[in-house]
Amino acid sequence: MHPNFIKHINKYIELDDNTIEVLNKYIKPITYKKKEFLLKEGQICRSIYFVVKGCLRMFFINDKRTEQITQFALENWWISDFFSFMDNKPSEYFIQTVEKSEILSIDALSLEAMLKELPQMERYLRIIMQRAVAASQLRIKYVHQLSKEEFYIHFCTSFPEFVQRVPQYMIASYLGLTPEYVSELRKKNL
Amino acid sequence: MHPNFIKHINKYIELDDNTIEVLNKYIKPITYKKKEFLLKEGQICRSIYFVVKGCLRMFFINDKRTEQITQFALENWWISDFFSFMDNKPSEYFIQTVEKSEILSIDALSLEAMLKELPQMERYLRIIMQRAVAASQLRIKYVHQLSKEEFYIHFCTSFPEFVQRVPQYMIASYLGLTPEYVSELRKKNL
DNA sequence: CAAAAAAATTAAGCTGGTTTAAGAAAAAGT
DNA sequence: ACTTTTTCTTAAACCAGCTTAATTTTTTTG
Numbered sequence: 001m002h003p004n005f006i007k008h009i010n011k012y013i014e015l016d017d018n019t020i021e022v023l024n025k026y027i028k029p030i031t032y033k034k035k036e037f038l039l040k041e042g043q044i045c046r047s048i049y050f051v052v053k054g055c056l057r058m059f060f061i062n063d064k065r066t067e068q069i070t071q072f073a074l075e076n077w078w079i080s081d082f083f084s085f086m087d088n089k090p091s092e093y094f095i096q097t098v099e100k101s102e103i104l105s106i107d108a109l110s111l112e113a114m115l116k117e118l119p120q121m122e123r124y125l126r127i128i129m130q131r132a133v134a135a136s137q138l139r140i141k142y143v144h145q146l147s148k149e150e151f152y153i154h155f156c157t158s159f160p161e162f163v164q165r166v167p168q169y170m171i172a173s174y175l176g177l178t179p180e181y182v183s184e185l186r187k188k189n190l
Numbered sequence: 191m192h193p194n195f196i197k198h199i200n201k202y203i204e205l206d207d208n209t210i211e212v213l214n215k216y217i218k219p220i221t222y223k224k225k226e227f228l229l230k231e232g233q234i235c236r237s238i239y240f241v242v243k244g245c246l247r248m249f250f251i252n253d254k255r256t257e258q259i260t261q262f263a264l265e266n267w268w269i270s271d272f273f274s275f276m277d278n279k280p281s282e283y284f285i286q287t288v289e290k291s292e293i294l295s296i297d298a299l300s301l302e303a304m305l306k307e308l309p310q311m312e313r314y315l316r317i318i319m320q321r322a323v324a325a326s327q328l329r330i331k332y333v334h335q336l337s338k339e340e341f342y343i344h345f346c347t348s349f350p351e352f353v354q355r356v357p358q359y360m361i362a363s364y365l366g367l368t369p370e371y372v373s374e375l376r377k378k379n380l
Numbered sequence: 381c382a383a384a385a386a387a388a389t390t391a392a393g394c395t396g397g398t399t400t401a402a403g404a405a406a407a408a409g410t
Numbered sequence: 411a412c413t414t415t416t417t418c419t420t421a422a423a424c425c426a427g428c429t430t431a432a433t434t435t436t437t438t439t440g
Contacts, residue, residue, distance in 0.1 A: 060331065068334045070327065082324035092331070115313070122312040123305070129319030134272035136326035137260065141250065141282070143333070144258045144366055148427065169387065176334055181427060183389050338397065357417065368398060373419050 002029065002052045005104055008076050012127045013120055023121075026114040027104050032097045038105075039095040045084035047105040051077050054101020055165055059173070060093050069173040072098075072162065078128060098166055151175055152185050192219065192242045195294055198266050202317045203310055213311075216304040218295050222287045228295075229285040235274035237295040241267050244291020245355055249363070250283050259363040262288070262352065268318060288356055338367055342375050 005027075009015055032038070032054070039045050041061065049056065051073045058071040058079060070093070073079035084091035085108060106114065115121055146154055152175055156163050162171060168186075169179040177185075195217075199205055222228070222244070229235050231251065239246065241263045248261040248269060260283070263269035274281035275298060296304065305311055336344060342365055346353050352361060358376075359369040367375075 060335070062335055070330050070334065082320055082327060086320065086324060119309065119313070122316050123309070126312050126316035126319060129316060129323055130272055130276065132323045133319055133326070134276060136323070136330070137272060140260050140326070140329075144260065145250070145252055167387065178428060179388070180390085180429085184391095184427090187389085359417065369418070370399080370420085371397060374397095374421095377419085 002102070002104065004052050004076060005050060008050075009121075009124050013124045019118055019120070022117055023114065026110040027106050028110075030103050030105060032101050032103060034097055034099050037094060037096050038103065039081065039091055039093060041092055041094055042090050044088050045081040045091045045093075045095075047107045048078055048080040048082075048085060048111070049073070049095070050104040050106075051075055051079070052102040052104060054103070055098040056095055056101060056103075057098050057166075057170060057174075058093050058095050067094075067173060069170055072166065072174065074161065074165075078132075098170070148175070148177055148181070149185055152177060152182060153189060192292070192294065194242050194266060195240060198240075199311075199314050203314045209308055209310070212307055213304065216296055216300040218297075218300075220293050220295060222291050222293060224287055224289050227284060227286050228293070229271065229281055229283060231282055231284055232280050234278050235271040235281045235283075235285075237297045238268055238270040238272075238275060238301070239263070239285070240294040240296075241265055241269070242292040242294060244293070245288040246285055246291060246293075247288050247356075247360060247364075248283050248285045257284075257363060259360055262356065262364065264351065264355075268322075288360070338365070338371070339375055341365055342367060342372060343379060 006015060006020060009023075029052070038047075038049060038056065053075060056073040056079055057069050058073075058081070059067045059069040062068045071079060079095065081091045081093045081095070083089060084093075088108075115125075142151060142154065152171075155171065155175060168182055172179045172182040175182075196205060196210060199213075219242070228237075228239060228246065243265060246263040246269055247259050248263075248271070249257045249259040252258045261269060269285060271281040271283045271285070273279060274283075278298075305315075332341060332344065342361075345361065345365060358372060362369045362372040
């Protein structure tokens with residue numbers, strides 16, 4: 001089992017050796033190359049994914065036929081299309097690696113079985129989800145509070161690791177900007 | 191204890207009479223008049239709130255000194271500033287009733303004690319939080335996918351109950367539009 | 381290393397939605 | 411019923427950020 005994953009869970013709940021062993025039964029590690037898809041539009045999102053190493057992006061294709069990124073996931077982040085995952089509905093999203101990545105995945109049935117055997121994991125997931133809600137409250141606030149220029153600068157200073165690892169046009173897409181406008185902002189702000 | 195609340199929990203987990211009685215110990219019902227505040231900017235958000243009857247809004251004051259609404263909560267919704275609640279940090283939000291409302295509140299200490307005594311409630315909250323994450327994924331998608339006009343029309347057709355109950359300028363604020371523009375849209379689309 | 385593909389830049393013109401300001405209509409309080 | 415407050419409307423001027431299109435730079439691949 002991946003030590004980073006254990007460490008992450010252990011930040012929120014107590015974990016004994018037996019629990020770790022049981023967890024191991026349900027969780028499936030996969031290594032992906034750069035630009036591989038974990039989910040494509042039209043498929044049902046059968047799993048939730050934990051990033052051990054690497055980077056994922058989630059996006060959809062908008063009416064103008066361009067990719068609109070809605071989320072990134074770096075190390076120790078969970079990602080999924082939760083609507084598709086919970087209700088078994090075809091997803092409108094793609095989930096793809098931005099770079100070579102080591103992923104842990106757990107599908108809906110395994111998750112239910114795991115939670116039945118290890119109910120203390122409900123608490124871990126509850127806290128993770130609660131933090132995700134808090135994060136999206138913050139994100140919505142920034143969207144309304146900041147101009148696009150301020151939003152871009154705020155993102156770059158808050159998450160410098162992204163600027164290093166992720167192409168500029170993907171950051172533009174995530175922030176709802178055109179690559180051309182980001183280019184202009186960079187010229188102005190450097 | 192409020193039957194709507196019990197019914198809501200019962201949608202996600204099994205509830206026996208004893209559990210309900212224990213729950214009752216930790217949960218505090220309060221009735222608010224129209225326009226009363228449950229939280230003000232600068233205060234720590236000490237509780238999470240469940241709307242039994244009525245309507246709440248959450249907003250912050252932006253740089254132009256106008257109220258920016260980020261969330262509503264109608265019957266059977268939970269609302270809180272989760273960052274403030276989890277980390278005991280002063281909130282930047284206000285939470286206020288839009289109309290006379292019956293609210294159940296549970297503060298952080300009571301929540302922890304309740305979850306210790308009723309660990310099965312972790313599952314309920316995990317599912318609630320997971321659904322909230324799914325909802326915010328959908329919201330972000332709409333923000334990127336739809337023009338402001340489409341966004342307004344989509345909201346009005348998806349949540350007609352809001353249009354009935356909530357003043358138009360509040361819906362405008364929630365959607366990130368000026369009241370003037372909404373007025374124009376209404377003229378155009380009726 | 382050369383060729384191709386992917387990513388970033390530049391600049392001019394344009395538009396969806398805001399701002400500003402004034403007035404009208406509806407709702408709430410006394 | 412009357413006064414005050416809140417909410418909604420109208421219209422013109424304005425601008426942040428987008429579109430389009432061509433070029434350059436960087437990265438990837440054989």
